[in-house]
Amino acid sequence: MSAATMDLKERLLQELEETLAEIARLEKRLEGKGDYGLGTGDPNIYEWEMCLALKQRAENKARSLQIALRKAEQGDYGICEVCGQQIDPARLAILPETKRCIQCAQKR
Numbered sequence: 503m504s505a506a507t508m509d510l511k512e513r514l515l516q517e518l519e520e521t522l523a524e525i526a527r528l529e530k531r532l533e534g535k536g537d538y539g540l541g542t543g544d545p546n547i548y549e550w551e552m553c554l555a556l557k558q559r560a561e562n563k564a565r566s567l568q569i570a571l572r573k574a575e576q577g578d579y580g581i582c583e584v585c586g587q588q589i590d591p592a593r594l595a596i597l598p599e600t601k602r603c604i605q606c607a608q609k610r
């Protein structure tokens with residue numbers, strides 16, 4: 503395993519850890535729903551819904567990161583799932599969990 507792959511795995515693991523910590527944080531905040539009551543127009547409800555949306559996004563990201571980690575272990579990380587080309591390292595640096603190259607991502 504090359505040094506670059508090690509760095510990459512560490513980076514993915516760190517990102518995954520942060521994402522899981524964020525999910526835990528959001529779950530704590532979501533527990534408070536019972537206190538708000540269910541009156542319409544309660545601003546707390548909007549905040550609760552925002553937390554829920556953030557949590558769902560974080561969960562998706564955690565899943566993608568886990569897939570990326572598995573790929574890193576198999577040595578085929580950074581390959582576009584659509585066209586099979588190598589994904590630009592600059593793109594991976596910003597979006598380590600991405601599964602598509604910039605061209606394929608833009609086609610959607």
Ligand SMILES: [Zn+2]
Nearest residue numbers: 582585603606
């Ligand atoms: Zn592609």
